[in-house]
Amino acid sequence: MARGRKVNSNGEKSMKLLREKAIEIFSEYGYFQTKISDIVKAANVTQPTFYLYFESKETLYKEIITEFKFNLEEIFDDTVNEYEHHQDSKVTIQVLLTRIFNYFALNPHLTKIGLTESDMSLNGILSQKFKNICEKFVSNFLNNEIASHIFVQSLIGSVERVSLSALLEENMKPEKLAEEIVNIYFSREEATVSI
Amino acid sequence: MARGRKVNSNGEKSMKLLREKAIEIFSEYGYFQTKISDIVKAANVTQPTFYLYFESKETLYKEIITEFKFNLEEIFDDTVNEYEHHQDSKVTIQVLLTRIFNYFALNPHLTKIGLTESDMSLNGILSQKFKNICEKFVSNFLNNEIASHIFVQSLIGSVERVSLSALLEENMKPEKLAEEIVNIYFSREEATVSI
Amino acid sequence: MARGRKVNSNGEKSMKLLREKAIEIFSEYGYFQTKISDIVKAANVTQPTFYLYFESKETLYKEIITEFKFNLEEIFDDTVNEYEHHQDSKVTIQVLLTRIFNYFALNPHLTKIGLTESDMSLNGILSQKFKNICEKFVSNFLNNEIASHIFVQSLIGSVERVSLSALLEENMKPEKLAEEIVNIYFSREEATVSI
Amino acid sequence: MARGRKVNSNGEKSMKLLREKAIEIFSEYGYFQTKISDIVKAANVTQPTFYLYFESKETLYKEIITEFKFNLEEIFDDTVNEYEHHQDSKVTIQVLLTRIFNYFALNPHLTKIGLTESDMSLNGILSQKFKNICEKFVSNFLNNEIASHIFVQSLIGSVERVSLSALLEENMKPEKLAEEIVNIYFSREEATVSI
DNA sequence: TATGAATGAGCATTCATTCAT
DNA sequence: GATGAATGAATGCTCATTCAT
Structure with a gap:
């Protein structure tokens, strides 16, 4: 049987395809129920090809998680920098959530992996960052450290669940979700902002 | 060790011990990384003993999930029945959350399994029930169906995340957590109740 | 839970019941697919009780096979003795086959085990005996040793298959079967005998 | 031994070897006493290699039985077609038996499996076909339906037993066996044919 | 760059058998 | 005479990973 390089084959392409398929399948079946054989079947290559581009199943998975985390932090940091001098943190947060939800909507499989992967969760990624942003606002009406913690x-939990359910399963609009969450968390006395 | 019955052995006890250890180990390592061999080692019996009491690893896991779900629904229904005629749903919810958090605190391993098991999650178990309770309250200040959904x-996400982090990892008090969550979600105009 | 001797229990009875059920189940499922747990369940006792009466699964099976073989040889020897001085071996054989088929019909399960158990088969049990009987008759029209072998x-194969199919599955009459077989094998020039 | 492909390894060859060894071992020890580990040891490969080529132990066994059955039916049908217009069915049967015995002699292990596997047996495979061929001949001297059944x-039983004993164990000649069986069953008035 | 062929290591499950009561 | 409880010893099968081509 013929062996060796496939006609029209192209390393870059194979690698990208493998990663894409891996993300899809990981997100659907989870890490342990995803077999390398499933991934390569979906990418229409053989198992050794997988190892041409990735060190191992675990490495690829971690790469994917890291990618998710990295993107998320980038969105976060960019937004915060941009709105650094904005006086109303409520606005910042609504913009931030809108961008996060938009990113999630554009990368549903990756997001499902990132939010489901319990060892990581948004909590690990964003807890401190959110804390910093919320601080100013929160201190206005929350009397103590514990409450703000x-x-x-709570906010992170809301974002996680709403992302998995309303956003990814029910296809609601990112903007709408961001608005509602901000409404819940940051509308004690004032009306909601519109951006 | 010789074959046959152990001195002072007792089936009821062995089964309970196996289930307890299974819950601990499942909660720490997750379904797929938990081996029957780990469970029986922890319970100090051999593998066939496991199959004396449980049909399979999967069956036991499902039993455990079902138990969690059942207890949670019971707490929910009992509380709702008890407070059926209470006029302030905020109070009902605060009591409910307090009880749920107390149950979680008493069953940390089981809770970790139940909340981590993505296929179920509180969402699946409690979504509709929470919806019913919140309805009255929510209609006061939320203008539409989508917002209330x-x-x-969001509330469920908050409960999930706060349970996993503040309650189980940071050992905060159930009462305190319930109070804070209610403060966030149900204190538009009024002050928090104390129970 | 209560332990110890059952009310009305009786060793002799339990043992007999166990053997009977074992024969039934062995005959239906074969040695390897028959589990001790099946046998004791059918006899309504527990597994240790089995070992009170039988050394092991294998021992019981061998006992059963031996019983079959013994009975068969007894029928054979009795008949041969009885007809020792009969001049027509055709008659002897027809009587013999009738008795064998009758025994088979009365012990269908045991027979199925005995005839299916390939390591034994009628061949092992009866080959030599049949040879002796047939000899006189055969020498009349078969020219050599090989042919008579x-x-x-062939005769033994016929008896085996006819027993398993026509007799045990289709419930044909033992007498009829014996007659037909004799017709096939011993009716070169003469008419069939009637007994 | 290192992992990965063996020097000069060849899938086709491995699969064939595994099947051959499986047939040998199945025929010697029977289905239940044959372990995958025995088969792969004999073929000098490891267990996963077995599953590279066969779905399961059971599947392979069934494949083997099916192969036996298929070959047998082919011999049968070819012969019958070839001798369709021959006037003497005795000749047809003698040719048929000769061919069957030759096939058995060339495939002793496969034959042992096929004839021992009680759920199938020649009876299941050939009963109806033999019935058709014998019909013409039989009606000449057998007065009724039951007798011919x-x-x-009986004929099938003879073929089975003679195959297992005289042919496979005692290495008698296929031609000789066919002749003798025909002599027994089809020589009421005439002499035996020689082919 | 890619594949055909193979393997190391592990894991759930089964079953005959045996002790302690 | 009989049982509740337990175990030793397999055994089929899976999967990530790796060599030779």
Whole structure:
């Protein structure tokens, strides 16, 4: 049987395809129920080809998680920098959430992996960053440190669940979701902002 | 070790021990990384003993998930029945959350399994029930159906994340957590209740 | 839970019941697919009780095979003795086959085990005996040793298959079967005998 | 031994070797006493290699049985077609038996499996076909339906037993066996044919 | 660059058998 | 005479990974 390089084959392409298929399948079946054989079948290559581009199943998975985390932090940092001098943190947060939800909507499989992967979760990635942003706002009406800690965790939980359900499963609009969450968390006395 | 019955052995006890250890180990390592051999080692019995009491690894896991779900629904239904005629749904919810958090605190391993098991999640178990309770309250200040849907999902996400982090990892008090969550979600105009 | 001797229990009875059920189940499922747990379940006792009466699964099976073989040889020897001085071996054989088929019909399960158990088969049990009987008759029209050897094997094969199919599955009459077989094998020039 | 492809390894060859060894071992020890580990040891490969070529132990066994059955039916049908217009069915049967015995002699292990596997047996495979061929001949001297049914079963039993004993164990000649069987069953008035 | 062929290491499950009561 | 509880010893099968081509 013929062996060796496939006609029209192209390393860059194979690698990208493998990663894409891996993300799809990981997101659907989870790490342990995803077999290398499934991934390569979906990418229409053989198992050794997988190892041409990735060190191992675990490495690829970690790369994917890292990519998710990296993108998320980038969105976060960019937004914060941009809005650094904005006086109303509520606005910042609504913009931030809108961008995050938009990113999630554009990368549903990657997001499902990132949010489901319990060892990581948004909590690990964003807890401190959210804390910083919320601080100013929160200190206005929350009387103590503990309350604000819980406030942030609660917010993160909301974002996680709403992302998995309303956004990814029910296809609601990112903007709408961001607005509603901000409404819940940051509308004690004022009306919602519109951006 | 010789074959046959151990001195002072007792089936009821062995089964309970196996289930307990299984819950601990499942909660720490997850379904796929938990081996029957780990469970029986922890319970100090051999593998066939496991199959004396449980049909399979999968069956046991499902039993455990079902137990969690059942207890949670029971807490929910009992509380709702008890507070059926209470006029302030905020109070009902605060009591409910307090009880749920207390149950979680008493069953940390089981809770970790239940909340981590993505296929189920609180969402699946409690979404509709929470929706019913929140409805009255929510209609007061949320103008539409979609907003209230997101409100409920957000609340569930908050409970999930706060349970996993503040409650189980940081050992915060159930009462405190319930109070704070209610403060976030149900204190538009009024002050928090104390129970 | 209560342990110890069952009310009305009786060793002799348990043992007999176990053997009977074992024969039934062995005959239906074969040695390897029959589990001790099946046998004791059918006899409504527990596994250790089995070992009270039988050394092992294998021992019981061998006992059963031996019983079959013994009975068969007894029928054979009795008949041969009885008809020792009969001049027509055709008659002897028809009587013999009738008795064998009758025994098979009365012990269908045991027979199925005995005839299916390839390591034994009628061949091992009866080959030599049949040879002796047939000899006189055979020498009349078979010219050589080899032919008579095949003649006997063929006869045994016929008895085996007819027993398993026509007798045990289709419930044909033992007498009829014996007559037909004799017709096939011993009716060169003469008419069939009637007994 | 290192992992990965062996020097000069060749899938086709491995698969064939595995099947051959499987047939040998199945025929010697039977289905239940044959372990995958025995088969792969004999073929000098490891267990996963077995599963590279066969779905399961059971599947392979069934494939083997099917192969036996298929070959046998082919011999049968070819012969019958070839001798369709021959007037003497005795000749047809003698040719047929000769060919069957030759096939058995060339495939002793496969034959042992096929004839021992009680759920199938020649009876299941050939009963109806033999019935058709014998019909013409049988009607000449057998007065009724039942007698002819038993005649066919008897013939099949003869073929089975003679194959297992005289042919495979005692290495008698296929031609000789066919001749003798025909002599027994089809020589009422005439002499045996020689082919 | 890519594949055909193979393997190391592990894991869930089964079953005959045996002790302690 | 009989049982509840337990175990030793397999055994089929899977999967990530790796060599030779």
